[in-house]
Amino acid sequence: xxETTVTPTKPLVVEEQETKPGWAGQNVPxxxxxxxxxxxxLFFDDVKRHNMGYVxxxxxxxxxxxxxxxxxxxxxxxxxxxxxxxxxxxxxxTDPFFQISSPPGAFLKDYCMAVGKVRFVGEPVxxxxxxxxxxxxxxxxLVEVDYEPLDPLVxxxxxxxDDAPVLHDEAGTNLTWEGVxxxxxxxxxxxxxDRVVKISELHFDRFNSTPLECDGALVxxxxxxxxxxxxxxxxxxxxxxxxxxxxxxxxxxxxxFVTQDIGGGFGNKITSHPQLVACCLLARKLNRxxxxxxxxxxxxxxxxxxxxxxxxxxxxxxxxDGTLLGFRTTALDDAGAWxxxxxxxxxxxxxVTPGMYRWRHIxxxxxxxxxxxxxxxxxxxxxxxxxLWFTERLIDIVAHELGLDPVEVRKRNYIRTEDMxxxxxxxxxxxxxxxxxxxxxxxxxxxxxxxxxxRADAERRGNLLGLGIGSTLDSGTNNFGQSRLINPExxxxxxxxxxxxxxxxxxxxxxxLGTTPQGQGHETTASQVxxxxxxxxxxxVNVRAGHDSYWNSYAGFSxxxxxxxxxxxxxxxxxxxxxxxxxxxKLAAVILGATPDDIELADGQARLRANPEAALPFMALxxxxxxxxxxxPEDLDVTLNCRYVYRPxxxxxxxxxxxxxxxxxxxxxVHVAVVEVDxxxxxxxxxxxxxxxxxxxxxxxxxxxxxVMGATAQALGAATHETFTYDEDGNLLxxxxxxxxxxxxxxxxxxxxxxxxxxxPFTSLGTKGMGxxxxxxxHAVCAALQDALRxxxxxxxxxxxxxxxxxxxxxxxxxxARARVSVEST
Amino acid sequence: xxxxxxTLATIRVExxxxxxxxxxxxxxxxxxxxxDDLDLTGTHVGCDTGNCGACSVIxxxxxxxxxxxxxxxxxxxxxxxxxGLAQDEELTGLQQAFSDHHALQCGYCTPGMLMxxxxxxxxxxxxxxxxxxxxxxxNICRCxxxxxxxxxxxxxxxx
Numbered sequence: 001x002x003e004t005t006v007t008p009t010k011p012l013v014v015e016e017q018e019t020k021p022g023w024a025g026q027n028v029p030x031x032x033x034x035x036x037x038x039x040x041x042l043f044f045d046d047v048k049r050h051n052m053g054y055v056x057x058x059x060x061x062x063x064x065x066x067x068x069x070x071x072x073x074x075x076x077x078x079x080x081x082x083x084x085x086x087x088x089x090x091x092x093x094t095d096p097f098f099q100i101s102s103p104p105g106a107f108l109k110d111y112c113m114a115v116g117k118v119r120f121v122g123e124p125v126x127x128x129x130x131x132x133x134x135x136x137x138x139x140x141x142l143v144e145v146d147y148e149p150l151d152p153l154v155x156x157x158x159x160x161x162d163d164a165p166v167l168h169d170e171a172g173t174n175l176t177w178e179g180v181x182x183x184x185x186x187x188x189x190x191x192x193x194d195r196v197v198k199i200s201e202l203h204f205d206r207f208n209s210t211p212l213e214c215d216g217a218l219v220x221x222x223x224x225x226x227x228x229x230x231x232x233x234x235x236x237x238x239x240x241x242x243x244x245x246x247x248x249x250x251x252x253x254x255x256x257f258v259t260q261d262i263g264g265g266f267g268n269k270i271t272s273h274p275q276l277v278a279c280c281l282l283a284r285k286l287n288r289x290x291x292x293x294x295x296x297x298x299x300x301x302x303x304x305x306x307x308x309x310x311x312x313x314x315x316x317x318x319x320x321d322g323t324l325l326g327f328r329t330t331a332l333d334d335a336g337a338w339x340x341x342x343x344x345x346x347x348x349x350x351x352v353t354p355g356m357y358r359w360r361h362i363x364x365x366x367x368x369x370x371x372x373x374x375x376x377x378x379x380x381x382x383x384x385x386x387x388l389w390f391t392e393r394l395i396d397i398v399a400h401e402l403g404l405d406p407v408e409v410r411k412r413n414y415i416r417t418e419d420m421x422x423x424x425x426x427x428x429x430x431x432x433x434x435x436x437x438x439x440x441x442x443x444x445x446x447x448x449x450x451x452x453x454x455r456a457d458a459e460r461r462g463n464l465l466g467l468g469i470g471s472t473l474d475s476g477t478n479n480f481g482q483s484r485l486i487n488p489e490x491x492x493x494x495x496x497x498x499x500x501x502x503x504x505x506x507x508x509x510x511x512x513l514g515t516t517p518q519g520q521g522h523e524t525t526a527s528q529v530x531x532x533x534x535x536x537x538x539x540x541v542n543v544r545a546g547h548d549s550y551w552n553s554y555a556g557f558s559x560x561x562x563x564x565x566x567x568x569x570x571x572x573x574x575x576x577x578x579x580x581x582x583x584x585x586k587l588a589a590v591i592l593g594a595t596p597d598d599i600e601l602a603d604g605q606a607r608l609r610a611n612p613e614a615a616l617p618f619m620a621l622x623x624x625x626x627x628x629x630x631x632x633p634e635d636l637d638v639t640l641n642c643r644y645v646y647r648p649x650x651x652x653x654x655x656x657x658x659x660x661x662x663x664x665x666x667x668x669x670v671h672v673a674v675v676e677v678d679x680x681x682x683x684x685x686x687x688x689x690x691x692x693x694x695x696x697x698x699x700x701x702x703x704x705x706x707x708v709m710g711a712t713a714q715a716l717g718a719a720t721h722e723t724f725t726y727d728e729d730g731n732l733l734x735x736x737x738x739x740x741x742x743x744x745x746x747x748x749x750x751x752x753x754x755x756x757x758x759x760x761p762f763t764s765l766g767t768k769g770m771g772x773x774x775x776x777x778x779h780a781v782c783a784a785l786q787d788a789l790r791x792x793x794x795x796x797x798x799x800x801x802x803x804x805x806x807x808x809x810x811x812x813x814x815x816x817a818r819a820r821v822s823v824e825s826t
Numbered sequence: 827x828x829x830x831x832x833t834l835a836t837i838r839v840e841x842x843x844x845x846x847x848x849x850x851x852x853x854x855x856x857x858x859x860x861x862d863d864l865d866l867t868g869t870h871v872g873c874d875t876g877n878c879g880a881c882s883v884i885x886x887x888x889x890x891x892x893x894x895x896x897x898x899x900x901x902x903x904x905x906x907x908x909x910g911l912a913q914d915e916e917l918t919g920l921q922q923a924f925s926d927h928h929a930l931q932c933g934y935c936t937p938g939m940l941m942x943x944x945x946x947x948x949x950x951x952x953x954x955x956x957x958x959x960x961x962x963x964x965n966i967c968r969c970x971x972x973x974x975x976x977x978x979x980x981x982x983x984x985x
Contacts, residue, residue, distance in 0.1 A: 030925065033933075034917070038908065038911070039868015039908035039937045134851065209968060211932070212872040212935050261934075263932050296875065519930075519931030520931070709973050710971050736873065736874060738877060742966055745963050
């Protein structure tokens with residue numbers, strides 16, 4: 001794949017809109033870059049403390065086993081070992097983590113390490129702390145654990161069999177959560193359908209985004225105040241702390257989360273709270289700072305796999321002309337051994353219930369089961385990606401079976417721009433967009449008009465050419481009220497994020513965020529928003545790097561996850577900056593003997609509109625309030641230190657009907673892949689690729705495009721190679737980067753990007769959350785393969801991950817794939 | 827398994843022009859020596875298996891993955907790490923190109939990428955697109971999809 005990357009310098013399609021000159025909308029160079037290109041970033045593992053010890057976890061070699069005993073005595077005798085922690089201690093010192101699930105999932109007893117039983121290979125059973133990483137690792141091998149192996153449950157489809165091993169005796173079943181979602185009139189839709197397309201089984205594979213930096217923390221305990229400081233790359237401290245505090249029996253203010261730079265997150269760093277609890281216990285027990293850096297193999301074995309999901313007994317009601325009426329299916333979700341963030345995936349998918357299409361009659365029976373595999377947790381595109389892959393698969397299978405053009409089926413059924421804002425069958429509101437226009441743009445980028453010639457050209461070379469479309473949504477800014485559809489007892493709803501903006505004594509503008517960026521450039525885009533409001537340069541705006549929950553810019557949902565910074569984070573920045581601007585004008589008005597309305601902020605000054613010569617530099621304002629305030633009017637309510645909590649306009653969803661608006665914004669992606677398959681071997685190459693994105697108003701287009709590229713690359717990895725595959729004994733076969741093949745430089749196809757901008761009517765900046773739109777790529781590859789195979793057996797692509805051997809199987813035995821699909825005329 | 831007794835050795839290395847002499851365990855990896863003993867934390871660790879390239883440094887003029895060498899193997903060597911690229915905060919053309927072309931997001935792979943690209947451009951100041959891709963084939967980036975990294979290296983080569 002040697003073609004040069006093509007990135008159009010001009011947008012293909014731009015919505016007509018008013019533009020005002022300013023920093024927002026410009027490719028402002030990233031403030032983060034200068035330190036990062038010099039190796040001056042500060043990642044958690046870069047931080048050291050005097051006398052700190054290194055933590056190594058002893059992990060289970062069994063997928064399922066009772067723990068008869070754990071003996072740490074030999075490890076403790078090893079020179080350089082500071083101490084250990086075992087499951088028995090954990091069970092005494094802590095309570096099980098709060099469970100999000102209603103029963104029976106609610107009955108799980110989840111501690112920070114295995115207590116009494118192990119449930120996946122790699123589950124921590126003990127921890128050793130020593131003076132060096134090497135000694136900690138050596139000594140962990142001296143910990144003697146006596147196991148009594150049990151039968152493992154690896155295949156979720158067996159989880160509900162009468163003879164299946166039960167993971168959690170407390171729950172009494174492997175079915176930890178089930179919810180039946182139904183909207184519209186299914187009977188009517190199927191009665192009116194000309195055709196019913198039936199698909200027995202589709203499978204969304206298990207993988208995750210494998211951030212290059214693994215999890216970890218440096219944890220210090222302050223014995224005098226009973227307070228822990230966790231320098232950690234956890235990306236959702238707001239969630240971690242509500243899990244950890246009750247389990248550790250301490251108030252939340254005792255847990256201070258600090259981070260500067262994070263080496264990628266992609267959702268995978270949300271659920272490190274069990275290991276963080278273990279580190280807290282060790283720091284207190286050993287009276288010294290402890291440092292835990294997860295090994296790559298440990299990450300693969302134990303951390304945040306993406307949700308594996310089966311779609312069983314699907315039926316699609318469709319008219320002769322390809323009009324989609326509705327579908328019904330059973331989604332069987334494999335959560336792995338624990339419900340660390342689950343069963344939220346059981347409702348998150350519903351943010352995008354109909355995908356991009358106008359079908360109104362939908363039934364989905366969501367069953368989540370536990371298996372003896374690593375626990376799942378959010379992964380870029382969390383739970384929506386699985387569902388959107390499914391809805392896209394339905395489109396292409398229907399088109400395939402009815403002999404229709406997938407482009408035409410999409411255009412016939414896409415929600416139209418004139419329908420926006422569009423209310424979905426379950427009450428979500430798609431804010432804006434033009435999907436058909438995006439599809440046209442993407443097809444143009446790959447030269448759709450000349451497809452027949454390229455197909456013929458490939459055939460002359462003995463290859464099969466196929467084109468596939470993936471069209472998906474990146475729903476952003478969660479309404480956490482959706483958690484009540486999982487468990488009506490939960491007291492979460494809405495969302496929030498915080499920023500503070502202050503003017504300091506020498507006129508410095510200082511911004512603090514509640515977010516935990518992992519490469520999204522928050523320092524830069526926040527500066528752009530602030531500079532536009534205050535009338536100064538982005539260089540004048542100092543955004544503190546990273547996160548500190550002891551800054552006063554922190555609320556319950558603070559963090560960086562779920563495609564929301566451009567809405568919640570920047571909404572908070574805008575709110576705080578507007579408050580500050582108001583105070584600056586008020587103060588200047590007092591000094592200049594005017595009213596606040598007479599004042600404008602420009603060129604780093606507060607000045608009279610009518611007489612710009614009468615001006616106060618920001619420095620003067622900062623100095624007056626902070627250090628020279630004698631004589632100011634008593635009633636002048638100005639601090640020049642402003643905090644704003646952004647709160648999106650959400651209602652609590654209707655739990656009975658499972659109905660309501662679950663997310664605020666809907667960014668959209670349309671990807672088109674062109675593949676060439678060697679019919680002799682199943683080896684294929686992506687020879688052309690287009691990604692068109694619409695995330696509303698773009699504050700920094702270069703950063704947005706970077707997110708599109710990154711998400712696309714992750715999708716291509718997931719579509720072609722990346723898989724967490726287990727053997728029948730529950731051993732992970734891909735526990736490192738040798739066996740788990742992520743895309744490398746030579747794997748990248750040529751990429752063409754385009755965009756449109758459909759500003760969100762629901763956000764203060766017209767922005768939409770974005771960054772998780774990679775799912776389109778997984779489907780585009782599946783659809784392209786199915787298209788390529790039409791003349792060679794006509795197989796149906798039924799799995800999200802299609803390495804060469806699976807394509808070869810589709811070529812050599814197309815009938816078994818075809819047997820999954822049938823069409824009935826009604 | 828009985829834990830072995832660590833063997834200590836004294837090594838001397840020069841890193842970015844500064845001479846260091848330290849006593850290290852014989853089994854200590856070069857990357858941990860650089861990061862933990864010398865506190866040069868720009869060089870990163872992203873895997874256990876030599877696949878990711880985040881720890882790439884230039885040792886006696888040759889690009890190496892510092893997790894694939896023991897510190898004692900580097901005794902007497904002259905090593906360049908990412909901290910040695912910019913002089914007095916003045917970025918190299920390559921570093922500037924990485925920023926200009928948005929060739930980094932989280933920045934975790936960036937030090938290794940920069941060292942690989944630096945080694946490439948010294949050997950081959952006008953690489954082809956294919957040669958650029960091959961030069962960073964041993965460096966994993968999970969954020970960018972590499973496309974902007976190709977552009978940045980190309981721009982630095984053409985500058």
